[in-house]
Amino acid sequence: MTPEELKRLVSQGEAERPEPKHRICVCVAAACLSSNSDQVKQALENELAARGIAPECEVKGVGCMGLCSAGPLVAVEPDGVTYQHVTSTDAAEIVEHLGQQPIERLTCPTETPFFTKQYKIVLENSGIIDPEKIEDYIARDGYTALARVLEDMSPQEVIDEITRSGLRGRGGAGYPTGLKWSTVAKAGGTRKFVICNADEGDPGAFMDRSVLESDPHRVLEGMAIAAYAVGASQGYLYVRAEYPLAVKRLRTAIRQAERLGLLGNNICGTTFSFHVDIRLGAGAFVCGEETALIASIEGKRGQPRPRPPYPAEYGLWGYPTLINNVETFANVAPIIRNGGDWYASIGTEKSKGTKVFALAGAVKNTGLIEVPMGITLREIIFDIGGGIPGGRKFKAVQTGGPSGGCIPEQYMDMPVDYESLAVVGSIMGSGGMIVMDETSCMVDVAKFFMDFCMTESCGKCVPCRVGTAQMYGILQRITSGEATMSELALLEELCDMVKYTSLCGLGQTAPNPVLSTLQYFRDEYIAHIVEKRCPAGVCQMPVREGH
Amino acid sequence: MNQPVRVKTLKIDDRDVSGREDETILEVARQNGIFIPTLCHLDGLTSIGACRLCLVEVKGVSRLLPACVTRVEEGMEVYTQSERLQKYRRMTLELLFSERNHICSVCVVNGHCELQSLAQTLGMTHVGVPYRFPRLPVDASHERFVVDHNRCILCTRCVRVCDEIEGAHTWDVMGRGIDSRVITDLSEPWGDSETCTSCGKCVNVCPTGALFEKGKPVADRLKKRQFLPYLTMMREERR
Numbered sequence: 062m063t064p065e066e067l068k069r070l071v072s073q074g075e076a077e078r079p080e081p082k083h084r085i086c087v088c089v090a091a092a093c094l095s096s097n098s099d100q101v102k103q104a105l106e107n108e109l110a111a112r113g114i115a116p117e118c119e120v121k122g123v124g125c126m127g128l129c130s131a132g133p134l135v136a137v138e139p140d141g142v143t144y145q146h147v148t149s150t151d152a153a154e155i156v157e158h159l160g161q162q163p164i165e166r167l168t169c170p171t172e173t174p175f176f177t178k179q180y181k182i183v184l185e186n187s188g189i190i191d192p193e194k195i196e197d198y199i200a201r202d203g204y205t206a207l208a209r210v211l212e213d214m215s216p217q218e219v220i221d222e223i224t225r226s227g228l229r230g231r232g233g234a235g236y237p238t239g240l241k242w243s244t245v246a247k248a249g250g251t252r253k254f255v256i257c258n259a260d261e262g263d264p265g266a267f268m269d270r271s272v273l274e275s276d277p278h279r280v281l282e283g284m285a286i287a288a289y290a291v292g293a294s295q296g297y298l299y300v301r302a303e304y305p306l307a308v309k310r311l312r313t314a315i316r317q318a319e320r321l322g323l324l325g326n327n328i329c330g331t332t333f334s335f336h337v338d339i340r341l342g343a344g345a346f347v348c349g350e351e352t353a354l355i356a357s358i359e360g361k362r363g364q365p366r367p368r369p370p371y372p373a374e375y376g377l378w379g380y381p382t383l384i385n386n387v388e389t390f391a392n393v394a395p396i397i398r399n400g401g402d403w404y405a406s407i408g409t410e411k412s413k414g415t416k417v418f419a420l421a422g423a424v425k426n427t428g429l430i431e432v433p434m435g436i437t438l439r440e441i442i443f444d445i446g447g448g449i450p451g452g453r454k455f456k457a458v459q460t461g462g463p464s465g466g467c468i469p470e471q472y473m474d475m476p477v478d479y480e481s482l483a484v485v486g487s488i489m490g491s492g493g494m495i496v497m498d499e500t501s502c503m504v505d506v507a508k509f510f511m512d513f514c515m516t517e518s519c520g521k522c523v524p525c526r527v528g529t530a531q532m533y534g535i536l537q538r539i540t541s542g543e544a545t546m547s548e549l550a551l552l553e554e555l556c557d558m559v560k561y562t563s564l565c566g567l568g569q570t571a572p573n574p575v576l577s578t579l580q581y582f583r584d585e586y587i588a589h590i591v592e593k594r595c596p597a598g599v600c601q602m603p604v605r606e607g608h
Numbered sequence: 609m610n611q612p613v614r615v616k617t618l619k620i621d622d623r624d625v626s627g628r629e630d631e632t633i634l635e636v637a638r639q640n641g642i643f644i645p646t647l648c649h650l651d652g653l654t655s656i657g658a659c660r661l662c663l664v665e666v667k668g669v670s671r672l673l674p675a676c677v678t679r680v681e682e683g684m685e686v687y688t689q690s691e692r693l694q695k696y697r698r699m700t701l702e703l704l705f706s707e708r709n710h711i712c713s714v715c716v717v718n719g720h721c722e723l724q725s726l727a728q729t730l731g732m733t734h735v736g737v738p739y740r741f742p743r744l745p746v747d748a749s750h751e752r753f754v755v756d757h758n759r760c761i762l763c764t765r766c767v768r769v770c771d772e773i774e775g776a777h778t779w780d781v782m783g784r785g786i787d788s789r790v791i792t793d794l795s796e797p798w799g800d801s802e803t804c805t806s807c808g809k810c811v812n813v814c815p816t817g818a819l820f821e822k823g824k825p826v827a828d829r830l831k832k833r834q835f836l837p838y839l840t841m842m843r844e845e846r847r
Contacts, residue, residue, distance in 0.1 A: 345784070362781065367657040367677045520762065520781070520788030522658045527703035530786040531737045551736060558699045561672055562660045 067199060067208050081119040083159045086136040087147075088188060089122035090274045091267075091306055092428070097149070098133035104149035105135075108156045118159060124275020126188035127179070129428035131169055136188070145169035174444035175426045180407065180433045182415050183391040187275035187429075192310050195317040198278040204323050206397035207282050210289055211331045214397075219290040220246060223393065225401030227413030232258060232349075232386035233461065233490040234566075235412070235479040241383065244373040245291040248381035253293040255284050255335075256377065256384045258354060259300040259307070262346040263462025264513060266493030268417040269387035271429050273300070273307035276391070277314035281337060283390030285324060286397060288335045291383050296335060299354050301342040311339055346463075346517035350565050351384045353519065364519045365565035386491065388417055408434030412478035416489070422459075422496040425450050432477070439473040442496055453498040457581070461490025463510045463517075464570030466577025467503060486577040488570070502599035503582040504589055507575045508536040514571035525568030528559035532575065539586060540600040542593040549590060553579065618684035627680040634662055634675040637688065644688050645697055645726055647704075648763040649676040650813055652836030653772060659763060661697050661726070664688045672696075694730065701727050702735045707786070708742060709758040715817040716756075720830050722815035723761060740786075747792075749799030753811050753821055755790070760818035762788055766810035773839055778804040790818075809835070 087093075087102040102120055109115045126134045131145035140160060144167040147155070151167060158164050181187075190197035198204070210219055224239025245253060257280060261269040273280060284296045300308050315337055318324040326334045340358050347353045348363040355377050357363040376382025392414060396404045405413050412434040418441065421427050425447030432441060438458060442448070449455050457467040466487035468475075475481050479489045497506065515529040535552045538544040556572035556579075563569045579586060588594050593602050614629040620637050627636035632655070637644050647659040657674035664675045667685035675688070687693075704710070704723060712718050744757035767779040767790065778801055782791045792798040811819045812831045820829060 367674055515785055518785035520783065520785045521656070522660055523700050523703055523761075524660055526762070526785055526788065527707045530740070531703065531706065534738065534740075554699070555737070558696055562663055562696050562700065564657060564660065564674075 067204055082117040083119070083140070084138040085118065085120045085155065085159075086123040086138065086188070087120060088124070088126050088132060088134045089192075090125035090187075090271055091304075092125065092129035093132035093134060094306070096132050098147075100149045101133050101135065101147050101152065104152035105155065108152045112156065114156075118156070121191050122193070123189060124187040124192045125184075125271040125429050127184070127429045128169065128175060128426055130426055131428075134169065134188075137163075143169040143171050173447075174440075175428075175430070175447065178436075178440060178445050179431055180415050181431050182395050182404075182407075183272060183279075183388055183417050184275070184429070184431045185395070186279065187271065190276065192275050192277055193313050195278060195314065195321065195323075198276070202398060203278055203394070204282055204318075206394040207285050207289075207323065208329050210286050210397060211329050211333055216246060216290045216292065219286060219397070222397060222401045223290070226392075226396045226404035227401075227408075227411075228389065228392055228396060228404065229412065229479065230386060231388035231392070231416070231491065233464065233488060235489060238385065238389055241373060241385070242287065242290050244371075245293075245381050245383040248374055250381060251292075252380045253291055254377045254380055254382040255288045255291065255293045255296040256351075256354065256358070256382060257284055257296065257298045257387060257390055258349060258351065258384055259298055259304070259387045260342045260346075260349040260354060261304075261387070261491060262301065262349050262517075263464075263491055263493040264510075265419060265421040265459075265495045266462055266491055267419045268429065268492040270304050270307050271419075272387050272391050272417070273304065274310055277307075277310045278318065279394060280387055280390045281311075281314055281318055281324060283385075283393035284337060285328065285335050286393050287383055287385065287390065289333055291381075293383065294334050294336065296337040297358055297377070298337060298339045299342060299348070299358060300339060301344065301348075303344060308339060308341065315339070345519070346513075347519045347565070347567050350567060353565070354384065355382065362519075364521045365567075367564060388492070409476060409478045411480055412489075416477070416492060418492045418494045420446050420494050420496070422494075423449050423453070423455075423498040423501070424496045434478050435476040437474050437476055438468065441477065441494070442473070446496065449496070449498045453500065456497045456499050456501055457503065459487075459495040459497065459506065459574070460493065461488035461570075461573070462493045463513045464488055464566065464573055465490045465493075466573045467497070467506065467581065468577075469581040486573065486580055488573070500597055500599070502540075502595050502597035503578040503585050504536065504540055504595075505597075505599045507578045508533065508540055510574035511536055511571070514567065518567060518571075522562075522564035522568060524559045524562045525564065525571065528555055528563075529568070529571050531555055532559070532572070536575070539589045540595070542589060542600075542602040544590050546590055549586060616680045616682045616684075618680050618682065618686065620686045621688055629679065631680055632676055633664060633673070633678050633680055633684075633686055636680055637675065637686075642688060644675050645730060646676060647722060647726065647761065647815055648765065650765050650769075650833070650836065652840040653765060653768045653813070656764065656768075659761075660700055663693060663696065665690055665693065697730050698732045699736075701730060701732045702737055704761050705732075705735045706737045706739050708740070708744060708760065710816070715759060716820045716826060717817035717829055718826065721817060724816075744789075747798050748822070749797035750801075750804070750806070751799065751822075752806060753798065753808065753819060755792075755798060756818050756820070757789060758818075759816045760790060761816055762790065763815060764790070765813040765815065766790060766819060769809045769813045769836070773836070774805060774807050774809050776803050776805050776807075779810060 105120045135144040142163040228238040229235040353363045353365040372382040417431045511533045518525045520526045645661045655676040657677045662675040663672040665687040746756045748754045770779045771777040
């Protein structure tokens, strides 16, 4: 099947249904749904039906538009208006104003840096297409990359294109994707697997969920291209069960793609076959670690094992396996469509392309953003994020979740890429970005993440299992004013030991939040210990005599 | 059929040694009388690299590598006794002692416990982290054996021997992190287990006093492990 035939296939369906005069797009991704966007959608549909203009005007559910803090969001086309904080009682007014002056009270300004400073590749369809309709995806060049790859590219050419793009793993570690693919392609044997890691678990991170909920076909297409490149015929999507909406949309997407012959046997009429199945995670953070994830798919206890051998060589059921993150796969189709050189022209020297971040915490605009690599933290937080609400002062930004660190004000003008973040003691991570203002106690933040790591440790290796519990105990004593300076020294020793002796990434990076807060906010630790005082006023301190 | 076996030459603690390509650093070190401490490893069982006591430094590799699962490579330079490694090993032991209630003087294997003897060998003089003193049960429901969770270090030797050698898979681990615990069947009393064959292999591989036999004087509680390499050898011959 050529890309033209693909388009024709879809346009047949569209010809029967004339383009509506107005299209009202309602965000139906998790954030807006949680503020009742489904009721808004229903109210709008009812309103159109009541006025008898349903055929010429259409209500459409779309994926995440990004500005989650202003949800539920409703976009009206072709008027080009976006409404924020819409409730079902606004439905009549919105329909009345179709094609007329927009409602001022509800208008969401789209000329702000939040929208203009973004560069969308992964999220190019988010908020525009209906995630439950494959036709919408194909109408926006979906599956043309797959069709082209199968039509006139060899697996090696696909890998070369990915290598040329400079794409690096978006799960956090930043391993070069092209290199990973070629390793799996070179691995022996006829049976290979492709796994998509959608076990997103960092607190405050929702990039992968949004991609899956807003544009599931993009991930499937990326997986199919990867399978063709490495020589696999079976894929697994490991999604955490806490993402029911993403799972539902993925199931729909797989079914639709199979029906059109874009997944399954003899894809696009070629000899290439690729099946995708969904596996649900049972709520263990450690299953985001690739070897634990593989164990979990195999039906075993989700525990990591020492690497090497790496999954590329010895993975699922002992066969060579390619594991990539959702966002990595989501970048594949655009790279094939526009070329690796195009992708490599975006970003910095060593970090190419864009990165999706989930902006959360003490910023005015929370939500999902996609920015080119190399943008500064200041631009992300103060331009796109709109700065700190309530006139409070910025204190730090936490990147990389429980494996990352807290970056203070002095590094705000540093470019965001894999290397720079590592230099200041944090990591790129999967893309969670939590902004903290002066009301946050950094020791308390470190305690929060240590509690997370302690609870999520699988318990296999000693340093992570016992070390995190001991570190948490010390942090608890510090935040309740009971610790001594010698305990702080012990905490630092434990950080060093756990970091260098743990079996997997969870333990090896668990001390990072403590180490980075100790590096930049040591005075806060000292204040807790020596003065028995929490500078931010967060921790409950014992009342001292004479006060 | 007979493929030539490749032999690698390497250095362990500046000594020239050689090993088959399928051998681990630990195996080659032990053949040459170089001591690397281990707890979760046991000859005859799959190595899992969980206790982290056998971590070694390899020149040119930034990470520390577990000797029990790392294959030898040509030209490798391995260091097993650096000050840093010794410090980490002592801390690992301290963490293990702090985790549960390891009180040697009232333990059934006092005098022939691997944890205790490693602490002596590695010069662990005190426990620098606070003891956690968890309240853990003792299951004496089995007619011959007892599991005392207070002494368990979660090395999972019992789990592996039961699964890999006996083939019963009575033992497994439940819970996460610091709450992990070995269990019989689906966390039922050991005495009620329908899968347990009462073979006693788990008791014999247990490095501490977590698994022991009832009605035996302490002096008789030496663990018998000769069966393991023997069984493994027999199996390989059959293949």
